[in-house]
Amino acid sequence: xxxxxxxxxxxxxxxxxxxxxxxxxxxxxxxxxxxxxxxxxxxxxxxxxxxxxxxxxxxxxxxxxxxxxxxxxxxxxxxxxxxxxxxxxxxxxxxxxxxxxxxxxxxxxxxxxxxxxxxxxxxxxxxxxxxxxxxxxxxxxxxxxxxxxxxxxxxxxxxxxxxxxxxxxxxxxxxxxxxxxxxxxxxxxxxxxxxxxxxxxxxxxxxxxxxxxxxxxxxxxxxxxxxxxxxxxxxxxxxxxxxxxxxxxxxxxxxxxxxxxxxxxxxxx
Amino acid sequence: xxxxxxxxxxxxxxxxxxxxxxxxxxxxxxxxxxxxxxxxxxxxxxxxxxxxxxxxxxxxxxxxxxxxxxxxxxxxxxxxxxxxxxxxxxxxxxxxxxxxxxxxxxxxxxxxxxxxxxxxxxxxxxxxxxxxxxxxxxxxxxxxxxxxxxxxxxxxxxxxxxxxxxxxxxxxxxxxxxxxxxxxxxxxxxxxxxxxxxxxxxxxxxxxxxxxxxxxxxxxxxxxxxxxxxxxxxxxxxxxxxxxxxxxxxxxxxxxxxxxxxxxxxxxxxxxxxxxxxxxxxxxxxxxxxxxxxxxxxxxxxxxxxxxxxxxxxxxxxxxxxxxxxxxxxxxxxxxxxxxxxxxxxxxxxxxxxxxxxxxxxxxxxxxxxxxxxxxxxxxxxxxxxxxxxxxxxxxx
Numbered sequence: 088x089x090x091x092x093x094x095x096x097x098x099x100x101x102x103x104x105x106x107x108x109x110x111x112x113x114x115x116x117x118x119x120x121x122x123x124x125x126x127x128x129x130x131x132x133x134x135x136x137x138x139x140x141x142x143x144x145x146x147x148x149x150x151x152x153x154x155x156x157x158x159x160x161x162x163x164x165x166x167x168x169x170x171x172x173x174x175x176x177x178x179x180x181x182x183x184x185x186x187x188x189x190x191x192x193x194x195x196x197x198x199x200x201x202x203x204x205x206x207x208x209x210x211x212x213x214x215x216x217x218x219x220x221x222x223x224x225x226x227x228x229x230x231x232x233x234x235x236x237x238x239x240x241x242x243x244x245x246x247x248x249x250x251x252x253x254x255x256x257x258x259x260x261x262x263x264x265x266x267x268x269x270x271x272x273x274x275x276x277x278x279x280x281x282x283x284x285x286x287x288x289x290x291x292x293x294x295x296x297x298x299x300x301x302x303x304x305x306x307x308x309x310x311x312x313x314x315x316x317x318x319x320x321x322x323x324x325x326x327x328x329x330x331x332x333x334x335x336x337x338x339x340x341x342x343x344x345x346x347x348x349x350x351x352x353x354x355x356x
Numbered sequence: 357x358x359x360x361x362x363x364x365x366x367x368x369x370x371x372x373x374x375x376x377x378x379x380x381x382x383x384x385x386x387x388x389x390x391x392x393x394x395x396x397x398x399x400x401x402x403x404x405x406x407x408x409x410x411x412x413x414x415x416x417x418x419x420x421x422x423x424x425x426x427x428x429x430x431x432x433x434x435x436x437x438x439x440x441x442x443x444x445x446x447x448x449x450x451x452x453x454x455x456x457x458x459x460x461x462x463x464x465x466x467x468x469x470x471x472x473x474x475x476x477x478x479x480x481x482x483x484x485x486x487x488x489x490x491x492x493x494x495x496x497x498x499x500x501x502x503x504x505x506x507x508x509x510x511x512x513x514x515x516x517x518x519x520x521x522x523x524x525x526x527x528x529x530x531x532x533x534x535x536x537x538x539x540x541x542x543x544x545x546x547x548x549x550x551x552x553x554x555x556x557x558x559x560x561x562x563x564x565x566x567x568x569x570x571x572x573x574x575x576x577x578x579x580x581x582x583x584x585x586x587x588x589x590x591x592x593x594x595x596x597x598x599x600x601x602x603x604x605x606x607x608x609x610x611x612x613x614x615x616x617x618x619x620x621x622x623x624x625x626x627x628x629x630x631x632x633x634x635x636x637x638x639x640x641x642x643x644x645x646x647x648x649x650x651x652x653x654x655x656x657x658x659x660x661x662x663x664x665x666x667x668x669x670x671x672x673x674x675x676x677x678x679x680x681x682x683x684x685x686x687x688x689x690x691x692x693x694x695x696x697x698x699x700x701x702x703x704x705x706x707x708x709x710x711x712x713x714x715x716x717x718x719x720x721x722x723x724x725x726x727x728x729x730x731x732x733x734x735x736x737x738x739x740x741x742x743x744x745x746x747x748x749x750x751x752x753x
Contacts, residue, residue, distance in 0.1 A: 136645055162647030169641040175499065176637050176692035186635055190647035194628065242646070 088149050088245045089113055090165065090277060095134055095144035096301075104130040105301045108144070112246060112279050117272040119288040120281040121313075122298030123322055128281035129170065131298065132248050135279060136167035162190035166244040168235050170251045170281075174223045180234050181219040184209055187241030206241050213237035213267065229260030236264060246277040253282055265291045285326075286338055289313055297321055313338070411690045411700075418703045422481070425710040429477035430469055432714060434721055437469055445469040475609045480713045481706035482615045483604075483672040484682075486664035488705025489626045491679025492686075492697050493661045496633035497654065498561055501687065504680035505665040508568040508658065509545035511676075512575040514669035517541020518599045519582045522592055534599075535614055535670035542666030545575060546658060559654055561640075602675035602728035604713050611671045618667035623702065625660040629653065630694035637692065675728050677735030678705055678712075685742065 090112040097105045105127045112118050112135065120128045133139040134146050137153040146153040153161065166187070174183070187209065188202045210216040213233045218226065223234060232252055239247050249268070253261040261284075269291050272278045282288060288295050288309060295312040297304045299321040305312045318326040324340040331337050430442045445466055448456040458466065490505035498507065505511065521527040521537035549571050553563040579600070586592040632653045635643040644650045668675070683701045690696050712730045719725055 133641075138641060138644055158649060159647035162645060165645075167641075167645040169639060169645075171639060171641070174638060176501075176687075178634070178637075178692055182634070182691075182693055183638065186631075186638065186646060189631060189635060192631070 088164065088277060089147075090135055090246050091147050092131070092134055092141070093145045093147065095141040095146055097130055097134060097139055098142045103301055105134060106143075108134070108301075108303050110135070110296055110303060110306060112277045114245070114275050114277050115272055116293040117269055117278045117280070117291060118294045118296060119292035119309075120279065120296050120298055121283070121285060121288050126298045126321075127301040128298055129250050130301070131296075131303075132167060132250050132279065132281060136165050136248050137161050138167065159190045162244075163242065164244050165246040165248065166239040166242045167248040168239050168250065168252065170254065174231065177222045177224045179219070180215060180221050180223055180226070180237075181206065181210070183223050183234055184215075184219075184237045184241050187238040190242060205243055209237040209240035212240050214263070228255045229257060229263075232256055232260070232264060236267065240271075246279070247271065248279045250281050251283070252280060253284065253287065261287070285313060285318070285340075289338065290335065310336075411696050414686075414690050414700060415703070418700065418707060421707045422703055422710075425707045425714075426477055426481065429480065429710045429714050430473040433468075433473060433717060435468060437465055437473075441465060442469055446474065471608070475612045476604050476607045476713070477710055479607045479611050479615060479671050480604055480709045482612070482619050483668040483675065484678055484705035484707070484709025484712075485702040486615075486619050486622060486668040486705070487675065487678040488682035488686075488701040488708075489623065489698055490661040490664040490668075491705075492683035492694065492701045493626060493629075493633065493657050494679070495683055495687075496637055496692075496694060497657050497661075498565060499637055499639075501684055502680070505661055506572070506676070506679070507565060508549045508662070509571045509575060510542040510662045510665040511669055511674050512572045512579070513545025514538040514542035514666055515600055515674050516575050516579045516582075517544075518669075518673070519579050519596050522595050522599070523582050523586050527595070531610060532614070535611070538670040539618075539666045542669055543662055545571060546662040550655075550658060557651060559651060561654075598726060599673045600728070601726035602673035602731070603716070603724065603726050604672055605724055607671060615667050615671045618663050622660050622664035622667065625656065626664070626698050626702075629657055629660070630698055633657065633694040634692075672709075672727065675709070675731055677731045677739070678709060681735045681739045681742075682708055684739070688742065 092108050092110045095105065095108045096103055108127075108131060110118070110131070120131060122128050130139070134141055137146065137156070140146075140154050148156065148161075148164065156164075184206050185198065185202070188198060188205060191202065192198065207216070210219055213236045215230065215233050215237050218230060218234065223231060226234065232255075236249070236252065239249070247268075252264050252268075256264065265280075265287055268278050268280060272293065290309075292309050294306060295309045296306045297312050297317055304321055305317055313326070315326050318324060318338075318340075322340075324342055326338050326340055328336050328338055427439050427442050430446075431437045431439050441461055444456055444458065445461060446469070448458050449470060487505060490510075491503075494503045494505050494507055495501050497503075515538070517537040517540050518527075518534055520541070521534045526533040526537070549564065549567045550559065552571075553559055553567040579596075583593055583596050586596070632643070632648050635646055635648050636650070636653060640650050643653075665679070682705045683697060686700045686704050687697055690700055709727075709731070712734065713727055715734075716725045716727045716730045719730075
């Protein structure tokens with residue numbers, strides 16, 4: 088499956104949150120969206136998931152307009168986990184993961200063994216099987232995030248879109264989530280993540296999309312997109328690189344007081 | 357300055373490189389561990405998701421309580437009837453003629469059981485179930501365990517409708533004007549709240565809530581105005597006041613049959629839309645991305661809750677606290693999943709209102725205390741107790 092935006096834009100209350108965005112998500116690709124706060128990462132994910140309809144341009148799934156696909160079918164093919172992960176009601180972990188099966192169930196259908204197997208498998212893949220009977224209200228942030236990932240997996244969709252899945256996670260849990268995403272991509276899923284950590288983006292992404300002020304400034308291999316100039320323009324920081332012992336490039340950043348945020352350079356739209 | 361900045365970057369470099377060695381081994385180990393865990397867990401886990409032991413026990417207990425409540429409700433009163441007699445009279449009317457021997461039971465007793473008390477108890481059961489289900493739905497829709505069916509104005513609208521029927525004198529002409537007006541009032545209030553808070557097909561729940569608050573105040577003002585204007589006709593003012601305090605005095609079979617269709621329809625819709633409500637609880641965006649037509653669910657569930665509340669208000673007046681407290685208690689016992697919560701709330705609401713009505717009739721017999729007073733007097737303190745005891749689960753304190 089190829090999930091793509093073609094020159095897509097979305098306007099809310101007279102403000103363009105995204106404009107002229109073109110992006111292709113492919114199987115086996117882990118695409119990472121990076122950009123400052125408010126740059127439009129979440130809006131892009133909403134467009135890609137079909138939650139929002141583009142005001143201009145198109146969102147397509149294998150060439151077919153996303154909004155011509157039935158809601159439930161779309162939900163079976165694309166799963167999106169928003170950033171707001173607050174779960175105030177005391178569902179069990181298993182209840183929450185089972186919700187991922189909703190698009191597969193007709194209104195009067197009950198869960199079948201196949202549904203239950205999918206849930207079991209998702210629980211195991213996200214390493215939360217041992218939490219199945221626990222209440223989501225009692226979980227730590229890292230556990231909750233993995234439960235939400237398990238819900239995504241239970242849907243068995245081809246595309247998985249996650250909005251800041253590593254926000255609020257400690258480094259070990261963040262790496263667990265990223266490793267799992269990478270593994271899923273390698274197995275053939277189409278994955279897109281919005282994350283803040285450029286080092287993770289560089290290490291895990293097949294492709295990075297650099298976003299500022301509602302525009303995609305660059306898309307491509309991490310090494311090309313996360314250039315000194317690109318990072319300076321978009322984030323207003325100076326990037327310096329060092330080589331880790333295993334040969335990987337590691338960024339570190341310095342706030343350059345003379346550089347503004349990228350929004351200024353994007354003000355022309 | 358330069359030195360200060362260099363330090364954290366150095367540290368983060370080290371952290372990164374040390375982390376880099378571990379992820380492969382970590383994920384490998386995790387995968388292996390969880391795979392073996394699922395094989396043994398899946399059986400128990402699957403069972404737990406549908407009906408665990410605790411839920412089953414709750415349903416058994418509440419079903420027994422409902423039977424007891426119905427028998428008690430019919431047996432106890434200004435003239436007591438033996439429980440055995442109650443059961444025989446009930447069976448005689450349900451089973452084919454001739455199966456139950458009623459020759460030993462006097463006509464007056466039969467009349468007390470079947471004509472006076474049975475319909476009243478059944479109306480209480482219907483109203484209690486309806487209010488509790490509507491409350492569970494509203495709490496789910498608003499993602500707030502403290503929401504109640506009155507929130508979108510259905511109760512106050514129903515009360516205003518009843519007032520209009522009483523003040524205009526229509527209520528005196530036929531038994532049906534009052535419930536019908538009350539029902540129309542409930543729906544009109546919901547319709548107004550919904551239309552005002554909907555823009556371009558989207559209804560933000562926060563806007564809906566605040567519109568409900570505003571309209572409740574407005575409708576309350578209109579009701580108060582009608583009461584004060586009719587003060588010269590004391591009987592009418594008293595009737596209105598009684599209606600606002602809720603009560604099941606003089607309710608008979610016609611009221612039961614009047615309420616039954618709306619409540620059956622509402623119950624069916626409630627039971628069909630349980631999974632969607634579960635999903636709505638996890639956030640509208642999540643629900644939508646899992647294939648739920650969020651705006652449609654809001655329309656259906658709001659209409660269903662209004663149908664249930666409107667029907668209950670039409671036959672019992674304004675009875676507070678049932679819709680708030682019953683689903684709340686049930687959720688604490690069996691969890692938030694609506695597949696279990698809705699039917700359990702219905703049964704619990706029935707039991708609660710039958711016993712509340714029993715108290716209303718007997719505490720100061722032969723006078724009746726208004727039902728709304730009883731439900732508030734018992735409901736409010738109990739609710740406070742629950743809130744303070746379960747601060748953590750409620751999450752809003």
